[in-house]
Amino acid sequence: MRVHTQSVDVCRSFAMGFVGSAVCALFTSPVSAQTQSPLPQVIVTGSFDIDSAVTQAPTSTPLTVTQPTSVINQHFIEENMPLSSNYPDVVKISPSVQSVTPNGPGLLENQVLSIRGFVDGEYNVTFDGIPWGDSNDFTHHSTSYFMDHDLGSISVDRGPGTAATIGNATFCCTFSINSKAPNAATTVTPYVSYGSFNTLVVGSQFDTGKIEKYDGAAGFIDAESLSSDGYLTNEGQDRKNIFTKFGTSLGANSVLTFVAMYNQIHQYVGLGATAAQIAQHGPTYGLSSDPTSQDYYGYNFDDIHTDFEYLGLVSKLSDNWSLDNKLYTYAYYHTGHNGEDPNGPTPNGTSYAPNDVPGQLLINNYRSWGDTLKVQGNYSFGDVQAGVWADRQDNLRQLTEVDETLGGATNPGGNPSSPIPGVDRQLNQKLITLQPFVQLDWKVLPDLTLSPGVRYDHFEREVDASVNVKSAATQSYTNTFSSTLPSFVAHYAISEGWAAYAQAAKGFLAPNENFFNKLTPDTTNLSPQQAWSYQLGTSWQTKQLSVSADVYYIDFSNLITPITIGPNTIYINQGGATYKGIEAEGTYYLGMGLSVYANGSVNSAKDKQTGLWEPNAPDGTAAGGVIYNQNGWYASLIDKWVGKTYGDVAQTQPIGAYSTLDAALGYKFMDAPWLRNASIKLSFSNLLNSNKINALAGYSAGSTAQFPGGVPLYWTIPGRAVFANLSVPF
Numbered sequence: 068m069r070v071h072t073q074s075v076d077v078c079r080s081f082a083m084g085f086v087g088s089a090v091c092a093l094f095t096s097p098v099s100a101q102t103q104s105p106l107p108q109v110i111v112t113g114s115f116d117i118d119s120a121v122t123q124a125p126t127s128t129p130l131t132v133t134q135p136t137s138v139i140n141q142h143f144i145e146e147n148m149p150l151s152s153n154y155p156d157v158v159k160i161s162p163s164v165q166s167v168t169p170n171g172p173g174l175l176e177n178q179v180l181s182i183r184g185f186v187d188g189e190y191n192v193t194f195d196g197i198p199w200g201d202s203n204d205f206t207h208h209s210t211s212y213f214m215d216h217d218l219g220s221i222s223v224d225r226g227p228g229t230a231a232t233i234g235n236a237t238f239c240c241t242f243s244i245n246s247k248a249p250n251a252a253t254t255v256t257p258y259v260s261y262g263s264f265n266t267l268v269v270g271s272q273f274d275t276g277k278i279e280k281y282d283g284a285a286g287f288i289d290a291e292s293l294s295s296d297g298y299l300t301n302e303g304q305d306r307k308n309i310f311t312k313f314g315t316s317l318g319a320n321s322v323l324t325f326v327a328m329y330n331q332i333h334q335y336v337g338l339g340a341t342a343a344q345i346a347q348h349g350p351t352y353g354l355s356s357d358p359t360s361q362d363y364y365g366y367n368f369d370d371i372h373t374d375f376e377y378l379g380l381v382s383k384l385s386d387n388w389s390l391d392n393k394l395y396t397y398a399y400y401h402t403g404h405n406g407e408d409p410n411g412p413t414p415n416g417t418s419y420a421p422n423d424v425p426g427q428l429l430i431n432n433y434r435s436w437g438d439t440l441k442v443q444g445n446y447s448f449g450d451v452q453a454g455v456w457a458d459r460q461d462n463l464r465q466l467t468e469v470d471e472t473l474g475g476a477t478n479p480g481g482n483p484s485s486p487i488p489g490v491d492r493q494l495n496q497k498l499i500t501l502q503p504f505v506q507l508d509w510k511v512l513p514d515l516t517l518s519p520g521v522r523y524d525h526f527e528r529e530v531d532a533s534v535n536v537k538s539a540a541t542q543s544y545t546n547t548f549s550s551t552l553p554s555f556v557a558h559y560a561i562s563e564g565w566a567a568y569a570q571a572a573k574g575f576l577a578p579n580e581n582f583f584n585k586l587t588p589d590t591t592n593l594s595p596q597q598a599w600s601y602q603l604g605t606s607w608q609t610k611q612l613s614v615s616a617d618v619y620y621i622d623f624s625n626l627i628t629p630i631t632i633g634p635n636t637i638y639i640n641q642g643g644a645t646y647k648g649i650e651a652e653g654t655y656y657l658g659m660g661l662s663v664y665a666n667g668s669v670n671s672a673k674d675k676q677t678g679l680w681e682p683n684a685p686d687g688t689a690a691g692g693v694i695y696n697q698n699g700w701y702a703s704l705i706d707k708w709v710g711k712t713y714g715d716v717a718q719t720q721p722i723g724a725y726s727t728l729d730a731a732l733g734y735k736f737m738d739a740p741w742l743r744n745a746s747i748k749l750s751f752s753n754l755l756n757s758n759k760i761n762a763l764a765g766y767s768a769g770s771t772a773q774f775p776g777g778v779p780l781y782w783t784i785p786g787r788a789v790f791a792n793l794s795v796p797f
Contacts, residue, residue, distance in 0.1 A: 077543045077592065120613040122537075123662040124224070125160055125705065128606040130566040133518065133556040134226030135604050135617040135650055137161040137666075141219050141247055146701045147731045148172070149750045149790040150260040150268040151293055152215040154192075154244055155180045161223040162650040165667040165685050165709050167762045168209075169782040170297040170353075171264050172790075173753060174304050175336065177209045178782055179762045181618070182240045183225060183646055184672030184684025189576065189596075191234030191241040196379060196508035197395050198234040201431075202460040202498035203580035205235045210306070211330055211373045211399065216258070216270060216513065217310040217661040219247035225574040225650065226619070227600045230506040230520025230554045233439065233456040235630050237524070238574020238623070246326060246662040247314055249285040254796045258291075262750075262790030266295035275313075286313030287324075296639070298785040299333075299353030301364035321382040328375040335364045338409050339764025339780030350758040350783035358472075359424065361406030361413070366426050366471040369403040384442075391441045398434040405429070406471065406738060407481075411767025418480035424470040424483060427491075433462035439499075449516065450508040458500040466491040468742055485539045486780035493533040496580070501525040506554075510634035522723040525549045526577040534623055548577040548595045567605040572597040598623040614653035621646035643675035646684075660697025664705065665688045683762070686710040701733045701748075714763025720779060725761050727784060728754040733792075745795040756787040 083732030121127050125147075126137035131246035144157055155177035159166030167179040172371035180187055188205045191198055200207045222243040224232075234241060253276030260268040270291025278284045293306040307330070314324040329651020337353040344352045354364035384390055407413055407425040417423040437458035444451040468489045479488035487493065506520030527547045535542040554572035561567060576596040606618030623644045652666030680686075692705030706728045714720030761784050766777030 069078075076747040087164045093671075098294055118656065118658070118660070119610050120654045120656040120662065121608055123656055123664075123696060125664055125690075125694070125703075126162075126652050126666060127613045127654065128604075128652065130560070130564070130606050130608060131558075131608070132571050133558050133568045134228060135615075135619065136225070137223040137652060139221045139223065142729070144215065144218050144220070146696075146748065147703055147705075147729070147750060148215050148732055149262065149266075149272075149752070149788075150215050150258070150291075150792055151266055151295065151790070153177070153209045154213065154218070154221060154242060154757050155209050156216075157218070157221055158223050158242055158664075160666070160690050160705065160707055161225075162652055162666045162690075163225060163670055163688055164223065165683070165688065165712070167782055169762075169785055170299050170302050170304075171266065171295065171448065171785045171788060173210065173215070173293075174264070174295050174297045175210065175299075175302065175334065178764065179683050180209075181685070182223070182242075182392075183621075183648065183670060184681050185239040185590075185646075186683050188236070188579065189434050190236050190239045191232075192233065192244065193241060194244045194375065195246055195377065195379070195393070196243070197393055197437070198456070198458070199375070199397055199435070200235070201399070201433070201462075202235070202435070202458075202500070203464065203496060205460055205576065205579070207792045208371070208373075208399065210304070210332055210334065211371050212328065212375055212397075213244060213246070214291060214306075214308045214310070214330075216272070216291060217246055217312075217328075218653055221245065225617075226570060226602055227554070227574045227598075229467060229518060229556055229570075230522045230570070231441065231452050231454065233502050233504070233522075235500060235526070236576045237522075237572075238576060238596065238621070240602065246310075249287045249312060249314070250276065251285070252276045256794060256796040258792065258794040260792040263752075263788035264296050264298050265352070266293070266790065268293045268792075282316045284313070284315035285703065286311065297350060297353070298788070299337060300348075300351050301354040301356060302335045304644050306330070306332045306334075317380075317382075320384075321380060324377075324379040326375075326377050326379075328373075330371075330373045332371045332429060333368065334370045334371075336403070336405070337362065337367060338405070339660070339782055341410055341767075341778050341780060343762075343797045344410060344608075345760070345781065345783065350786070355743055359415070359422070361411075361415070361424055361426065361471075362409035363406065363424070363471075366404055366406045366424060367409055369401060372398075374398050387446060388442060388444045391439075391443070393439045395438070396434065396436050399431070401429065401431040403429040403431075404469075404471070407468075408768040410780060411769045412771050413769035417470040417472075417478045419470050419473060419476070419478070423470050425478060426471040427474070428467045428475060429470045430463065430465040432459050435460040447509040452506045452508070452520075453504065455503040456500065457502075458498075459619055460495075460496075460498045460601070460648070462496040464492060464494045464496065466493075466657075481696075482539065485534050486541060490534045491539075494535070495531045495533075497527075497529040499525075499527040516558045518554075518556040518558070520554050522552045522554070523549070524552055524575050528580065530580075546578075550575040550595065551598065556726055564609050565605070565607045570600070570602045572600050574600060592792045596624070604711065611656045612653065614651070616649070616651040618649050619647060644672060644681055645675055646670075646672045660700075662694045662696075664694060670710075675716070677744070679716075680713050682713055682715050685712050685724075697736045699735045701731065701735075703729075703731045712762075714779075720763045722760060722762060725757060725759045725784060726763065727752070727757060730754055742795065746793075748791070748792045750790045752788040752790075753784060754787060757784050758786055759784055 074079040151173035153173045222240040254274040257271040271287040274287040288311040375397040381391040441454035468478040477489040504522035602619045606615040648670040650668040672681040687710035689708045695702040708726040730751040735746040736742040762782040764780040
């Protein structure tokens with residue numbers, strides 16, 4: 068077998084592996100006017116060479132990138148990942164990435180997803196180019212939005228990007244998630260997956276195919292349901308998700324796209340287990356079945372509803388100028404219960420009875436409205452880019468002390484000093500982000516492009532608190548942070564299959580809202596987190612070999628680090644830190660459908676003053692394995708290794724190195740008349756059944772004589788698992 072047929076998002080990922088004149092389509096920006104290429108069509112398919120290193124590669128670095136980048140293509144995601152997976156399960160294979168999902172793939176929010184030692188809240192996540200997340204602390208909810216079946220490709224960008232890179236955290240990295248494209252033919256595709264932990268996924272996708280009557284419009288709608296008991300005891304999950312994508316041409320010069328997603332989830336959530344609990348009950352210990360205990364599963368659960376929508380327009384304005392705009396909204400509505408101190412030493416007792424179980428009721432509801440606009444001019448001397456990202460998020464956060472024995476009745480004795488008895492916090496926030504940018508891509512020589520640019524970052528937080536967090540008083544305050552962020556990139560195409568780049572950029576992140584949980588938040592004097600990043604890299608690609616390497620150095624000031632105590636997270640300013648390292652990845656195609664793959668990194672993330680390691684920053688990562696892909700068969704065996712880390716500041720809570728060996732085996736019926744393109748796949752996780760502790764979960768809210776700062780809680784690697792998937796399009 069030499070060729071497959073794929074649509075745009077895979078096309079984008081496989082660009083260097085294409086043969087012939089395949090064109091990438093849906094939701095891409097107009098190409099340079101210098102190439103005399105037309106606007107992308109809504110549906111364009113093409114052939115890619117399956118006997119190619121880039122096609123086979125789990126991760127590869129395109130020759131056009133200007134920073135260290137690992138593109139994980141749709142082909143790899145479809146063939147290797149269980150349908151329950153979320154984006155953290157996909158990106159864990161990348162260099163310098165550590166990913167901890169302790170309940171099985173996609174079955175609990177990812178607890179530690181770090182890249183180069185930066186943790187969630189310190190990097191960006193985008194969907195089809197739109198930044199999203201909690202604006203109060205800039206984190207992301209991995210189980211609450213996009214599911215594996217709707218992913219096209221993911222680009223792991225290990226750098227601050229250029230001036231045109233938007234997002235709240237622009238000093239490190241971006242996980243750029245792309246949705247998949249519609250099929251070119253009218254198709255109904257039911258699918259089902261079942262596997263370990265009683266995990267069942269049932270879904271169906273309907274593709275309209277190319278509708279000639281409406282100028283080639285096309286789209287799909289995908290609905291699926293997930294249920295699982297989870298690897299950890301009593302931490303099950305039920306999830307429903309609907310995703311739709313539709314695109315159409317508007318005359319000869321524009322393409323309009325519409326995307327909408329709705330997700331609802333009910334999940335039982337633990338906060339980790341103590342070392343004593345792991346020793347007594349084993350690594351699967353999560354929540355108990357005892358209704359007199361604060362870690363009873365019936366008192367520790369989330370109900371979350373989310374939606375995400377955008378309307379995108381790509382338009383050729385003239386022979387030289389084009390426009391790419393997305394108007395979007397997304398929302399997150401979260402009601403959660405947790406015991407006062409699950410797995411900790413805090414005794415029972417409420418205002419109502421000494422043996423009643425105390426707990427907390429969390430409400431976190433927000434909606435963002437925003438727009439991403441970019442215009443680009445293409446001239447003989449190069450390209451000019453300019454645009455702006457604007458976002459407003461309205462956020463309600465509330466935490467109430469409750470009596471779980473009485474079904475969640477407010478416990479006024481839980482916080483007697485509050486003006487609203489029992490309420491720990493009640494905040495209405497407005498968060499505004501504005502980022503205009505301009506960049507010149509100057510072709511100094513035919514193969515050398517210099518790209519100076521500048522972005523202005525303005526972030527504003529307004530808080531109207533009926534009950535402020537620390538003072539338990541009614542307070543209102545505003546904090547505004549701004550910075551001018553220059554960047555410079557040089558890209559040199561050394562030869563047809565070899566390119567190099569150099570980059571320097573300033574990054575910025577406003578202080579976390581939790582930093583203003585002070586008695587006098589309006590007088591808190593905080594500096595934003597800022598960094599200068601410097602990177603050099605190269606990428607080389609032939610039919611048989613895809614390889615890339617880079618070095619980086621990040622000078623960081625005002626590093627704000629999270630520490631979890633019970634159900635709450637506090638933040639401390641560690642001052643300055645230095646991040647540096649070497650990264651490489653490569654795939655060699657041996658022939659006959661067989662490839663070998665490897666990547667690795669040597670990383671350092673240390674406090675400038677003490678020289679001690681930063682939390683959750685591995686001293687290195689590596690991955691390696693083999694892939695077979697021919698005649699409808701696909702198989703892979705890949706091991707991911709993560710070096711030693713520390714779970715907390717000052718090199719406390721050491722976490723040893725660990726590895727997980729994963730595998731996949733599948734077959735696609737290519738020529739059978741009634742089963743054409745039907746597939747059956749097996750995904751294997753953690754084949755060697757390692758159950759090591761791989762992350763600090765935080766600390767209990769209550770303390771003991773042995774642990775005056777709270778009892779340490781840990782996550783372990785979920786045990787061996789297998790998932791089977793059957794898909795039959797017709």
